[in-house]
Amino acid sequence: MVGTFLCYLYLLSHYRVRVAGFVAVTVLCLLLQCGFPSRIEANMLSKKQVLIVILALLAYYWIKYVKQGPVYTTDKRLDGKTVLITGGNAGVGKATAIEFAKLGARVVIASRNVQKSQKAKYDIIEEAGNKNVFAMQLDLENFNSIKSFVKQFDKEQEHLHYLINNAGVMGIDGITDYGYHRVFGINHFGTFLLTNLLMKTIKETSKRSPARIVNVSAGLYKLGALDFDYIRSETNGYFSDLKMYGQSKLANIMFTIKLSKLLKGFDVTTYSMHPGAIKSEIGTSFQQSSILNFAYKIISPIFFREGFYGAQTIMYCSLDDNVTKHSGGYFSNCKQEDLTEIAMNDGASQKLWDISVEVTQKYLNENW
Ligand SMILES: NC(=O)c1ccc[n+]([C@@H]2O[C@H](COP(=O)([O-])OP(=O)(O)OC[C@H]3O[C@@H](n4cnc5c(N)ncnc54)[C@H](OP(=O)(O)O)[C@@H]3O)[C@@H](O)[C@H]2O)c1
Known part of the structure; x- marks a missing residue:
């Protein structure tokens, strides 16, 4: 689990965090960690899986607000300036x-x-x-x-x-x-x-x-x-x-x-x-x-x-x-x-x- 989590942090911190990317990487880590379900069941999240989701959310906020911060985008061109x-x-x-x-x-x-x-x-x-x-x-x-x-x-x-x-x-x-x-x-x-x-x-x-x-x-x-x-x-x-x-x-x-x-x-x-x-x-x-x-x-x-x-x-x-x-x-x-x-x-x-x-x-x- 620690290994999966470190891979998760590495992936997130090396790319600009976008919600879609975050969800995709989190789901991938969950699947890698807990195995691919043969069928979807109600109440299927185990304690371990809940822990992974919580850690993933914390990591997301840490990377987005501490390690990265806002990105300013503009469609202005500065030719001649x-x-x-x-x-x-x-x-x-x-x-x-x-x-x-x-x-x-x-x-x-x-x-x-x-x-x-x-x-x-x-x-x-x-x-x-x-x-x-x-x-x-x-x-x-x-x-x-x-x-x-x-x-x-x-x-x-x-x-x-x-x-x-x-x-x-x-x-x-x-x-x-x-x-x-x-x-x-x-x-x-x-x-x-x-x-x-x-x-x-x-x-x-x-x-x-x-x-x-x-x-x-x-x-x-x-x-x-x-x-x-x-x-x-x-x-x-x-x-x-x-x-x-x-x-x-x-x-x-x-x-x-x-x-x-x-x-x-x-x-x-x-x-x-x-x-x-x-x-x-x-x-x-x-x-x-x-x-x-x-x-x-x-x-x-x-x-x-x-x-x-x-x-x-x-x-x-x-x-x-x-x-x-x-x-x-x-x-x-x-x-x-x-x-x-x-x-x-x-x-x-x-x-x-x-x-x-x-x-x-x-x-x-x-x-x-
Ligand atoms: N890094 C941070 O966490 C941080 C946080 C808050 C504020 N800042 C501010 O951000 C600014 C840039 O810092 P940085 O972190 O990018 O530092 P940096 O990597 O050390 O770069 C400093 C730059 O200033 C130049 N410089 C130093 N002394 C100079 C002098 N006497 N005359 C002309 N140029 C000189 C250096 O080039 P040469 O050595 O070739 O002169 C270098 O290009 C600074 O004003 C700093 O106070 C940085």
Whole structure:
């Protein structure tokens, strides 16, 4: 019975769950386990069979809601539209690039590692059957790199319809030369500067066709209020690393809310979102601890989704017609979620904005 059940889990978790498929696999497992009945009798379900049906139902819900989640479908085509995905060479970003490319968009992925990005570019082209995929180098930790990236991007691309601020790091050490923790620097200040420098192109684009900005945050934004001293200090251990990551993801949300206000009157909307718990490279530095590595190996197959599912809420925020009235909102599992009061604190949000302008001042254009 255990063997049959494991086969059942394997079959279900390797394919998108559809009710018909679920019923077919369940019936097949029941027949394999309990034998093919020679004739149908009333009261034919034994205790064992009832147990199998209950386990099958539990497995169905676990796979559908924990391992997979909603899938966003659209019949829109994106031919002639340009999308920029930071961190598009791995994990959630790469999966998102594949989804955009499948719809015909011109996709630019931007990360630090050029070789990895070139390989990802060919993977995306092959999987999506769309040759309009380009890899560019960008280091969000380095303001000069951001500046020259934008210069190059503007030279090569005419428009920017979708900016997906996806690149992110967790669990790395150190302080930037402008005095903030590197995780906060990459996840927030880098994204802030990039978005600001691209704003002119985005606004120009929106005069002909609406544009959207999606900021990939995380449910861990709930770990606490923004602490302006903490984000300038070194971390000391895994919990402290997690807290720093949470601070940067909270900043992504505050940035989105503020941006949506500044963009009122333009055909540009912006959203923050949580992609779900996704198998990716982001927790790699945590895996250097043998205990955490062991825990990850056990937990990840049970709770973490494939990258494809991480891309779904990004696609929803980018393409769904109903979300535009929620500009500034936060989304998870392809629906809007209420934010905590801490995330909606106008005072902290304004302070974060002022600090961000101050930190990046030398590199900012007059784009607003
Ligand atoms: N995985 C999850 O469970 C999860 C959950 C919630 C939220 N998220 C969010 O989802 C986003 C994507 O994460 P992921 O899980 O897909 O992580 P990942 O597999 O580690 O991918 C991160 C991407 O960011 C790029 N990147 C890292 N540092 C960069 C920098 N300084 N400049 C430019 N690009 C940089 C990486 O490419 P290079 O190394 O080549 O630069 C890579 O393409 C992140 O914002 C993360 O916070 C993930």
